[in-house]
Amino acid sequence: MPELQLIRPGHASALLDFERQNRAYFAASVPDRGEEFFAEFDARLEQLLEWQAAGTDYLHVLVTEGGEVVGRVNLTEVADGSAELGYRIARKAAGQGLATAAVREVRGLAAAQYGLTGLRAKATLDNPASHKVLERNGFVVGGELMLTGRPALSYICQLC
């Protein structure tokens, strides 16, 4: 199992490789990052690290023994004891239970280390793998919405 780590400047190159190599794969399920994301990657990472230091985001990567990033699990918009969960796993590492396990670990960190009492998430109806990950981790459907033009469900998870 790759190790879950909070992002730090040393992850920059592996993180960019991960996003580049999986760009088309991710874009089939979630909105594409756009050219700007790649062109301004370093500045954006710096901004993310600042948000993380300020406690508004907790951004995790899954790192293999060889230093390759094969996944991300992010907690963003941290406020009032709650945060928004997002995740993505490299195509070549999919279907091995990584997202399920990594979300479980981040859920544990959210309660024990980040002082959160609830998490929120959203997944479009055409993303059954994502719904499975959430439901296996104790998320329950909170409502229906449209996400970038696609029908979706919102989820909530009480941590204590």
Ligand SMILES: CC(C)(COP(=O)(O)OP(=O)(O)OC[C@H]1O[C@@H](n2cnc3c(N)ncnc32)[C@H](O)[C@@H]1OP(=O)(O)O)[C@@H](O)C(=O)NCCC(=O)NCCS
């Ligand atoms: C969604 C995603 C994170 C799942 O990652 P993963 O590591 O493959 O997930 P897991 O292996 O932990 O579990 C996925 C489950 O969904 C199942 N699954 C995968 N594709 C499926 C499909 N088309 N229909 C039904 N189930 C599916 C898998 O078989 C697995 O269940 P199983 O363990 O019973 O076999 C990954 O596909 C991904 O990064 N997708 C692109 C980005 C994205 O969609 N992020 C989430 C936005 S809400």
